[in-house]
Amino acid sequence: MSKKDKYRGKDFIRQMIHHDIDQGVNDGRLATRFPPEPNGYLHIGHALSIYINFGIAEEFDAPCYLRFDDTNPAKESDEYVNSIMEDVKWLGFDWGNNLAHASDYFESIHEFAIELIEKDLAFVDSQTSEEIRNTRGTLNSPGIESPYRNRSVSENLGLFNRMKNGEFENGEHVLRAKIDMSSPNINLRDPVIYRILNLEHQRTGKTWCIYPMYDFAHTLSDAIEGTTHSLCTLEFEDHRPLYEWFLDNLNLSTRPRQIEFSRLNVEHTITSKRKLGELVDSGDVSGWDDPRMPTISGLRKRGYPASALREFCKRVGITKKDKSIEMSLLESTVREELDATCNRVMAIMNPLKVTIKNYPDGESETLEASNHPKKKEMGIREMSFGKNILIEKDDFMESPEEDFYRLSPGAEVRLRYAYIIKCEEIIKDEDGEIIELICSYDPDTKSGVGKSKKKVKSAIHWVSADHSITGKVRLFETLYSDPSPDSDSPLNPNSKIEIDEAQFEQSLSNAKIGSRFQFERSGYFILDEIEDEKLSFNRIVTLKDTWAKIQKKKK
RNA sequence: UGGGGUGUAGCCAAGCGGUAAGGCAACGGGUUUUGAUCCCGUGAUGCGUAGGUUCGAAUCCUACCACCCCAGCCA
Numbered sequence: 001m002s003k004k005d006k007y008r009g010k011d012f013i014r015q016m017i018h019h020d021i022d023q024g025v026n027d028g029r030l031a032t033r034f035p036p037e038p039n040g041y042l043h044i045g046h047a048l049s050i051y052i053n054f055g056i057a058e059e060f061d062a063p064c065y066l067r068f069d070d071t072n073p074a075k076e077s078d079e080y081v082n083s084i085m086e087d088v089k090w091l092g093f094d095w096g097n098n099l100a101h102a103s104d105y106f107e108s109i110h111e112f113a114i115e116l117i118e119k120d121l122a123f124v125d126s127q128t129s130e131e132i133r134n135t136r137g138t139l140n141s142p143g144i145e146s147p148y149r150n151r152s153v154s155e156n157l158g159l160f161n162r163m164k165n166g167e168f169e170n171g172e173h174v175l176r177a178k179i180d181m182s183s184p185n186i187n188l189r190d191p192v193i194y195r196i197l198n199l200e201h202q203r204t205g206k207t208w209c210i211y212p213m214y215d216f217a218h219t220l221s222d223a224i225e226g227t228t229h230s231l232c233t234l235e236f237e238d239h240r241p242l243y244e245w246f247l248d249n250l251n252l253s254t255r256p257r258q259i260e261f262s263r264l265n266v267e268h269t270i271t272s273k274r275k276l277g278e279l280v281d282s283g284d285v286s287g288w289d290d291p292r293m294p295t296i297s298g299l300r301k302r303g304y305p306a307s308a309l310r311e312f313c314k315r316v317g318i319t320k321k322d323k324s325i326e327m328s329l330l331e332s333t334v335r336e337e338l339d340a341t342c343n344r345v346m347a348i349m350n351p352l353k354v355t356i357k358n359y360p361d362g363e364s365e366t367l368e369a370s371n372h373p374k375k376k377e378m379g380i381r382e383m384s385f386g387k388n389i390l391i392e393k394d395d396f397m398e399s400p401e402e403d404f405y406r407l408s409p410g411a412e413v414r415l416r417y418a419y420i421i422k423c424e425e426i427i428k429d430e431d432g433e434i435i436e437l438i439c440s441y442d443p444d445t446k447s448g449v450g451k452s453k454k455k456v457k458s459a460i461h462w463v464s465a466d467h468s469i470t471g472k473v474r475l476f477e478t479l480y481s482d483p484s485p486d487s488d489s490p491l492n493p494n495s496k497i498e499i500d501e502a503q504f505e506q507s508l509s510n511a512k513i514g515s516r517f518q519f520e521r522s523g524y525f526i527l528d529e530i531e532d533e534k535l536s537f538n539r540i541v542t543l544k545d546t547w548a549k550i551q552k553k554k555k
Numbered sequence: 556u557g558g559g560g561u562g563u564a565g566c567c568a569a570g571c572g573g574u575a576a577g578g579c580a581a582c583g584g585g586u587u588u589u590g591a592u593c594c595c596g597u598g599a600u601g602c603g604u605a606g607g608u609u610c611g612a613a614u615c616c617u618a619c620c621a622c623c624c625c626a627g628c629c630a
Contacts, residue, residue, distance in 0.1 A: 007571085008571085009576095035630090069630065071630080072629065074629090075630090138626060139556085170628085185559075186558080187625075192628050213628075234559095234561090238558075240559090319567090320561060321560095322562095323566085326565085326566045326567080326580070328579060329578080329580085344589080373591090415588095416588055417588075458588085459588040521591070544591065547590045549590090
């Protein structure tokens with residue numbers, strides 16, 4: 001295979017990795033890492049990063065570290081690390097023995113800081129944070145060197161040691177790399193690499209009162225654990241020169257390469273940890289795992305299969321272009337997976353009573369319905385049929401529109417897997433609201449036998465009023481109606497609609513929590529909880545609905 | 556206005572000097588006891604714009620335009 005063919009069709013990151021391996025960089029070894037800060041729950045944007053870092057490593061049979069970037073004890077907690085581990089696992093990835101924390105390396109990182117000081121490449125700055133900010137310069141003008149920049153190596157060593165020993169208050173001193181205050185890249189203007197934080201760390205306890213900053217800790221963590229390719233999002237592109245400066249000036253055995261890709265944005269969603277946290281704190285959602293949240297745990301609660309999320313990431317692709325993915329792409333991968341794997345079942349959200357006048361009183365019969373129209377091996381289940389049936393309100397129209405081919409006065413329709421019925425009479429209450437339909441059925445049209453081949457315009461779903469079970473259903477839409485919401489966008493008032501008395505066919509009484517079904521002609525649902533024997537389902541995604549589309553177009 | 560990036564269809568995305576893959580969406584049509592699924596068909600004389608190099612340019616060069624990111628002791 002020629003080189004050109006080998007790289008063709010691969011995203012630019014895989015091409016670079018292949019190239020590096022071919023060149024024998026880092027002994028032709030590959031190691032990646034997924035480095036979340038445990039200060040919030042993972043969201044769908046992280047799913048792409050996980051998919052890229054773990055997925056690529058998997059292809060090369062290489063390690064991918066799950067490394068917690070826990071360098072800021074003020075913001076981090078165990079709740080988050082636990083949720084992150086659960087989410088990565090659920091997505092189908094395995095870090096094996098490669099679980100790490102930046103805090104595991106605090107000792108080494110500290111030594112590297114000393115190495116920098118000894119090389120006169122770092123100094124202790126005693127300006128206030130405000131002074132440092134004011135002398136950093138602007139995008140258009142250079143910064144001003146700190147008056148402490150020329151302290152001697154031994155003075156720096158001494159001060160840094162005293163910082164470490166807890167002799168100072170927060171903010172009294174800071175360790176800065178000595179690079180270039182006039183660099184057009186602001187990250188190179190003597191960046192702070194260590195700060196005093198008199199704070200207990202969730203893992204190292206009271207061992208440290210100085211903590212490394214992201215750029216320093218991240219670069220060194222990568223190098224220390226042997227990461228060869230540090231794949232991250234575009235906003236770190238400006239940091240790469242600093243990343244490389246550390247690698248150039250410190251004695252390290254691995255030289256990792258940072259490669260940046262564009263982050264994933266999905267329409268109608270927000271993925272700022274801050275905003276997500278606000279939604280949780282304000283009570284606008286039930287928690288980080290609210291089924292409307294774009295968090296991994298929310299998507300899981302919603303019922304999205306992990307395999308569909310992986311497929312979604314695959315279809316999204318890896319590039320450096322800003323992207324805003326339409327929900328329809330996500331939904332199509334979810335439907336594709338669910339269509340292939342879910343048992344079909346019937347449920348009525350808004351029941352309309354149907355009485356079959358020519359069906360004998362007090363009798364019932366058992367009918368067979370297949371669990372999947374295309375997969376016989378998925379079996380069948382039994383449904384009771386009798387005189388009293390419930391259908392969906394939407395499946396009847398007193399004055400049918402031209403394209404409506406469900407039930408209407410005098411019209412015939414098939415009750416799926418049962419009989420063809422005809423609407424004979426409408427019963428209304430005093431407000432003119434339709435409360436019942438009197439229908440007749442044709443006993444010769446039983447599904448699968450006799451005149452069962454008789455054509456009618458449509459088949460609708462139903463349940464037996466005398467056998468169905470009552471339960472809850474929660475219908476979800478996106479949290480925001482705006483395709484590109486910001487933190488001020490109003491929430492979609494229809495993002496959650498609860499139906500307390502949906503009617504399910506009796507076979508559902510055996511359903512287990514976490515199992516997914518297609519409610520025929522309606523959508524895919526997951527059994528979320530059972531309370532006092534009452535089932536409650538979350539709608540994962542609707543079925544495609546051509547009829548709704550036709551109606552929408554008419555308006 | 557400094558620096559770093561990115562521009563191929565409504566949304567993604569292949570393409571790597573030889574004449575614009577694929578997916579999602581949309582729109583037609585067929586099958587169907589789910590208006591689902593499935594199947595078939597339709598979309599760029601054009602690749603941000605303008606020039607240039609070349610027999611030949613989305614691919615190379617020049618200029619311009621648009622959008623994104625950066626001034627935490629956050630990551």
